[in-house]
Each structure stands twice: as structure tokens, then as C-alpha cells.
Amino acid sequence: MPSMPGPRTIPQATVARLPLYLRVLREAEAAGTATLSSEELAHRAGVTAAQIRKDLSHLGSYGTRGIGYDVDQLTREIGRRLGLDEELRVAIVGAGNLGQALARYGGFSSRGFRVVAIFDTDPAKVGTAVGDTLVADARKMPTVVASQQVDIALITTPAPAAQWVADAVVGAGVRSILNFAPTTVTVPAGVSIRQVDLGIELEILSFYRKRVAPASVV
Amino acid sequence: MPSMPGPRTIPQATVARLPLYLRVLREAEAAGTATLSSEELAHRAGVTAAQIRKDLSHLGSYGTRGIGYDVDQLTREIGRRLGLDEELRVAIVGAGNLGQALARYGGFSSRGFRVVAIFDTDPAKVGTAVGDTLVADARKMPTVVASQQVDIALITTPAPAAQWVADAVVGAGVRSILNFAPTTVTVPAGVSIRQVDLGIELEILSFYRKRVAPASVV
Numbered sequence: 001m002p003s004m005p006g007p008r009t010i011p012q013a014t015v016a017r018l019p020l021y022l023r024v025l026r027e028a029e030a031a032g033t034a035t036l037s038s039e040e041l042a043h044r045a046g047v048t049a050a051q052i053r054k055d056l057s058h059l060g061s062y063g064t065r066g067i068g069y070d071v072d073q074l075t076r077e078i079g080r081r082l083g084l085d086e087e088l089r090v091a092i093v094g095a096g097n098l099g100q101a102l103a104r105y106g107g108f109s110s111r112g113f114r115v116v117a118i119f120d121t122d123p124a125k126v127g128t129a130v131g132d133t134l135v136a137d138a139r140k141m142p143t144v145v146a147s148q149q150v151d152i153a154l155i156t157t158p159a160p161a162a163q164w165v166a167d168a169v170v171g172a173g174v175r176s177i178l179n180f181a182p183t184t185v186t187v188p189a190g191v192s193i194r195q196v197d198l199g200i201e202l203e204i205l206s207f208y209r210k211r212v213a214p215a216s217v218v
Numbered sequence: 219m220p221s222m223p224g225p226r227t228i229p230q231a232t233v234a235r236l237p238l239y240l241r242v243l244r245e246a247e248a249a250g251t252a253t254l255s256s257e258e259l260a261h262r263a264g265v266t267a268a269q270i271r272k273d274l275s276h277l278g279s280y281g282t283r284g285i286g287y288d289v290d291q292l293t294r295e296i297g298r299r300l301g302l303d304e305e306l307r308v309a310i311v312g313a314g315n316l317g318q319a320l321a322r323y324g325g326f327s328s329r330g331f332r333v334v335a336i337f338d339t340d341p342a343k344v345g346t347a348v349g350d351t352l353v354a355d356a357r358k359m360p361t362v363v364a365s366q367q368v369d370i371a372l373i374t375t376p377a378p379a380a381q382w383v384a385d386a387v388v389g390a391g392v393r394s395i396l397n398f399a400p401t402t403v404t405v406p407a408g409v410s411i412r413q414v415d416l417g418i419e420l421e422i423l424s425f426y427r428k429r430v431a432p433a434s435v436v
């Protein structure tokens with residue numbers, strides 16, 4: 001086995017593409033496909049084959065000449081590198097429509113993400129059930145985050161509350177945040193934050209609105 | 219002025235990055251920044267400076283040596299190329315939590331996307347108000363899509379309904395679809411579809427969970 005690069009050497013842009021490859025691989029697996037060439041994988045993921053080969057070389061995966069990548073093996077390898085071989089415990093902050101929708105989102109639970117806590121400041125919402133989870137008082141965040149071993153917090157409040165919420169979840173010990181509020185929040189060094197911007201998807205679609213669409217816009 | 223490449227010559231991957239640059243430019247504009255070097259723009263967008271220069275060359279934008287890109291001019295140019303200089307009329311299909319959340323999402327209205335119709339099949343939801351819009355019966359889709367001049371449809375139903383809904387909105391004349399249901403749907407040639415996969419963001423965060431996070435994960 002060749003020396004494998006350590007996890008720290010995977011570039012940020014490659015990390016951001018690995019879940020796309022994982023989605024393609026899972027779909028191929030579900031369709032009973034055993035191997036995929038870098039060309040097929042690239043086509044389905046909407047990148048070049050050279051990009052695929054370069055990205056996967058960071059994982060020490062090189063495929064087999066003339067055969068391609070083993071779908072099952074590559075699925076497990078990418079999942080392991082992304083840390084998806086363990087259950088990830090998610091807290092949702094903001095029990096409005098978006099928070100409730102995400103708490104019930106089928107695309108999370110099917111992939112090992114488990115919603116273990118939902119917080120809100122509204123006394124009318126605290127104590128009500130969203131799916132299997134009771135909404136907790138946001139003031140109890142430090143206790144609940146610790147007892148529920150929360151890995152990732154999703155901010156689903158309106159924009160004006162987002163920075164306050166980010167400070168609160170960081171204060172409660174959460175090191176990974178996904179912000180759905182349409183505003184930029186800042187976090188201290190050592191905390192990972194990703195901004196989900198649903199407007200970006202609409203802007204990309206806007207480009208193709210008056211053009212002949214490509215066969216598939218991934 | 220050098221001959222400008224036509225809109226069709228912009229590669230799909232570049233189109234997908236233009237909204238990221240636009241977000242960085244808008245933030246710079248809001249902060250009163252007049253110019254950005256390709257290095258600064260690249261750093262804030264999380265790509266390489268070479269990538270920025272290549273992407274923007276497809277738009278005929280080359281910046282000024284030693285000064286960089288004019289923030290205001292580039293913002294307008296990218297917006298124009300993406301077709302954002304016109305209002306985009308959006309229909310939401312599925313008036314559950316996610317549909318209601320998107321109907322009220324601040325990140326759409328602030329960028330020229332206007333929700334003009336919400337559909338559902340549930341008689342208990344038809345006729346109720348979501349924001350300023352009344353929920354319409356999904357069976358009236360062809361009439362309402364035509365009268366409201368819908369440009370883009372968002373599918374926010376549970377996964378099992380998504381393909382049926384995609385067929386219905388295409389039948390009603392919509393050519394651009396954003397699918398939030400956690401399942402793949404197929405559309406005929408000439409229709410653009412993008413799959414929003416919220417699990418992907420969690421998978422990327424998962425990677426950084428046990429590592430020192432980069433200064434900013436965009």
C-alpha cells in the first residue's frame with residue numbers, strides 16, 4: 001500500500017466535492033452498478049475526469065486501469081474520510097417553519113445525521129413536539145448541548161437573531177455550525193461555519209432560464 | 219473593447235461559481251470596498267486567484283493591473299449575465315413547513331426573486347395565506363403558472379411526490395426547477411433542474427469536526 005496522505009492534506013475544495021461524489025456513488029450503488037470509470041463519475045458529478053482523479057488521489061484511491069473505481073469500496077472510503085462512519089448529533093436552533101422542516105428532512109436521517117435537540121426562545125414553542133423531539137428553552141443550551149453530545153448546530157432563526165445564536169451555541173461548546181439565516185455570522189478561530197445560501201441555487205437556474213439547458217444541471 | 223464571448227460559451231462550472239463571486243462582491247459593496255484584487259476575491263470566495271481570472275475572462279472582465287476589479291461594475295456585470303436584472307417569478311409546490319419557510323425566506327426577496335404562487339393538494343391548505351400569497355389547488359397549476367408568468371418552480375413536497383410534481387410543473391410550462399425533496403427526479407430535455415441537497419453541507423462540516431478548522435469554511 002502506498003503511503004497515504006494524512007487527513008490534513010486534503011484541500012478544502014476537494015473536501016467540498018467529496019459529498020457530491022458520495023451522492024453519485026450511492027445512486028450507482030442503489031442502481032446495482034459495481035464499478036465506475038473516472039469519466040462516468042465525472043460526468044455524473046458535473047466535474048472533469050482529471051479533477052476526480054486528482055481529488056481521489058488525496059484519499060489514496062487510484063482506481064484500477066481499464067475497470068475504474070469500485071463503487072462500494074469508494075463509498076466506504078469517502079464516508080470514512082468525511083467522518084460519516086459515526087452518527088452525527090445535530091441541534092436545530094429556531095423552531096420556526098425552517099427548523100421544523102429540517103427536523104423532519106428525510107435527507108438527514110437517511111445519512112446518519114440525528115436531530116437530538118431543538119431550541120427556541122418563544123415560550124409558546126418550548127415544550128411542544130417536533131417529530132420525536134421536544135423544543136427546549138434556548139437558555140438551557142449549555143446543559144442540553146452537553147447532555148445530548150451535540151456535534152453540529154443548525155441556525156434556522158431570522159437573520160437578526162443569527163449572530164446572537166451563533167455566540168450562544170459556541171458558548172455552549174459546539175464547534176461546527178451550519179447557518180441558514182440569510183446573513184453572515186462570525187465565529188472564533190477553531191469553530192467551523194458554513195453559510196447555506198438558497199438564493200445561489202436560484203441565481204444559477206436564472207442563467208439557464210433563457211438558454212437551451214444542458215442535459216442535466218447538477 | 220475586445221470581442222466578448224457569447225453567453226453560451228460560459229462553462230457550467232463557471233456559471234455555478236458566479237453567484238459565489240456575486241455574494242462576495244455584494245458584501246464588499248455593503249462594506250464600502252471599491253475594488254478587489256483577484257487574490258482578495260479568490261480568498262473570500264474560497265477558490266484560487268487563477269480560477270477567478272479564468273472564470274471572469276469568460277465574461278470579458280479582466281480587471282485593471284495593480285488595482286483589481288471594480289466592485290460595483292463587476293457586481294452589475296455578473297448580475298446581468300445571470301439574468302438577475304429582471305425580476306424572477308417563483309412558484310412553490312408543497313405548502314408544508316419547507317414551502318412556507320421558503321415563501322418567507324429573506325434571502326430570496328432581497329435578490330429579485332418574487333414568490334408569486336404556492337400550490338398544494340391538501341384541501342385544508344388550499345386557500346390559506348402564506349405571507350402575501352394564497353395557497354392554490356395543485357390541479358390549477360397550468361392556469362396559475364400561465365397567469366402568474368412563473369419562471370422557476372421549487373419542489374418542497376415529501377420525496378414520494380417529487381416526480382409527480384416535476385411532471386406537473388413541466389406540463390404546466392415551467393422550464394426551471396429547484397428540487398428540495400431528498401430524491402432524484404428526471405425531466406425532459408430542455409428543462410433545467412437543480413437538486414438541493416442539504417445533507418451535503420452537513421457532510422462537509424463532518425470532515426472538519428475533529429480537525430482544526432480553516433479560518434473560514436465558505
